[in-house]
Amino acid sequence: MFVIMTYDVGVDRVSKVLKVGRKYLVHIQNSVLEGELSQAQYRALLSEVRRVIREDTDSVRFYVLRTTQYMRVEELGTPRREEGNFL
Amino acid sequence: MFVIMTYDVGVDRVSKVLKVGRKYLVHIQNSVLEGELSQAQYRALLSEVRRVIREDTDSVRFYVLRTTQYMRVEELGTPRREEGNFL
Numbered sequence: 001m002f003v004i005m006t007y008d009v010g011v012d013r014v015s016k017v018l019k020v021g022r023k024y025l026v027h028i029q030n031s032v033l034e035g036e037l038s039q040a041q042y043r044a045l046l047s048e049v050r051r052v053i054r055e056d057t058d059s060v061r062f063y064v065l066r067t068t069q070y071m072r073v074e075e076l077g078t079p080r081r082e083e084g085n086f087l
Numbered sequence: 088m089f090v091i092m093t094y095d096v097g098v099d100r101v102s103k104v105l106k107v108g109r110k111y112l113v114h115i116q117n118s119v120l121e122g123e124l125s126q127a128q129y130r131a132l133l134s135e136v137r138r139v140i141r142e143d144t145d146s147v148r149f150y151v152l153r154t155t156q157y158m159r160v161e162e163l164g165t166p167r168r169e170e171g172n173f174l
Contacts, residue, residue, distance in 0.1 A: 004150060006093060008117035008167055029146055030095035031118055049163055058164040059116055063091060063150070070153040076136055077145040080095055 002065040003042060005033045009058035016052040017060065020045070029080045089152040090129060092120045096145035103139040104147065107132070116167045 005025055007017050018027065024045045025033035037045065042064065049060055065071060092112055094104050105114065111132045112120035124132065129151065136147050152158060 004091065006116055006119045008119075009164070029093055029118075029148055031116075032093045032095075032148070046161070046163065053164050055164050059167045060163040061116055061119070061166075062161045062163075064159050064161065065152075066157040070157060072151050074133070074149045074151065076133065076147040076149075077096070077140050077142050079148075080146045 001037060001039070001042065002068045002071070003035060003037050003045075004063040004065075005045075005060065006063075007031050007058070007060040009053055009060065013053060013058060017049060017058075020048045020052055023048070027080075088124060088126070088129065089155045089158070090122060090124050090132075091150040091152075092132075092147065093150075094118050094145070094147040096140055096147065100140060100145060104136060104145075107135045107139055110135070114167075 003025060005021055007021070008031060009017050014031075021027065021033040024037055024041055025035040028034050042062075046062070053060060090112060092108055094101075094108070095118060096104050101118075105120075108114065108120040111124055111128055112122035115121050129149075133149070140147060
């Protein structure tokens with residue numbers, strides 16, 4: 001399944017959440033990661049994210065797509081990619 | 088079609104991009120908006136976003152889903168919603 005992970009967390013937890021996210025997904029944009037995961041990998045990702053966030057203030061959202069057959073992605077401007085063209 | 092819009096733009100263009108995005112979609116998280124759009128609305132959104140971003144430095148990404156039948160959304164922590172619980 002294809003997973004899009006977006007997060008809005010306290011500044012002192014951003015690097016922790018990103019570190020966990022990058023173990024499973026590609027960092028595609030500032031607070032967005034995406035990639036193909038198995039059910040087990042997805043469950044593991046969720047439990048690791050739970051351990052590093054503050055439930056009362058942080059927000060992490062997962063769009064889980066059983067197939068990408070009905071999805072297309074369009075980009076305006078300069079794509080950010082894992083290859084390090086992050087500012 | 089269901090559209091997820093994520094953006095990573097220069098700080099002086101964030102409010103402009105968000106203002107355009109909110110005309111069409113719900114602001115769901117820091118730099119994430121989502122919602123159902125017609126093809127015409129989607130085209131209009133893209134052309135308005137193009138007018139406010141800098142192509143060489145900004146990045147705006149649109150996940151366009153023809154159906155949400157194969158998608159589910161999971162959230163950890165405290166959902167951000169348009170209803171104003173943005174910090």
